Amino acid sequence: MVEVQKEEMRFPILGQNAPDFEAVTTQGTLRLSDFKGTWLVLFSHPADFTPVCTTEFIAFSKIYDELKRRNVELLGLSVDSVSSHIAWIRNVEEKMGVKIPFPIIADLNKEVAKKYGMIHPEQSKTETVRCVFVIDPESKIRAMLYYPLTTGRNMNEILRLIDALQTTDKHKVATPANWKPGDPVVIPPPATAEQAEERIKEGYDCKDWYLCMKKLSES
């Protein structure tokens, strides 16, 4: 009887410490702790020299300055070698005129991919799916997105997500559906009947005691 050894795949949970790693990248060996104090968007792609991934890398490069303005670093990952990554980003620069400014992890042994649940066997047994992990300056996982191999990610949504998280942290508010900077934000729901009563009198735009909005002066 052949014993099949199952590979351990973990799936991170929102709010937990992001799994630590030390990985070879196109910009040297990096650890998660090297990013402490900045926000980090860690994202995986299925493979180098593939069409959707190429469009995504160009798109990520185009929002790079916007991310830097928000104190966010970018870190890519696939299970290709660092030589493959280097060849691919040189090709993208040569053929498409776009320089890839952020590091890319060469996760050949899938060590990081397994820690972050990036391989979904129903999609591909060998490649990482299109994951996005937003990790805050304290190394906590604040948001996760998983896209299938066939669907390229939306950079506006990634920027919007970061804006929403940073607004929540700064102003202790929540953000409603389709929120974008400048729109009214949601006041967290009251925890007691007394707070609910007071909420109505506080001058917010309340539809009822549980749904109150306000405009942020700085946003």
Next chain:
Amino acid sequence: MPCVSPDGRPTSSGMALLKSLKNETLSPGDIANKTGQPLFRVRSGLRELKNAGFVEEAEDKYRLSKTGETTIQ
């Protein structure tokens, strides 16, 4: 960027980090501000330079070692 070449010499980005430490003991954040390099790259580079003996660390502050001083002269 890797700060130490396979032959053991500092790369150009490694040299930039070493030069920022001339006559100074600095934190990674100070060095990032001084050199304009992202903080994650500074931390990674300092680790390489420390392992290669170019810098010394005490309480998350870095200074040139004797080898580091000789290298930037």
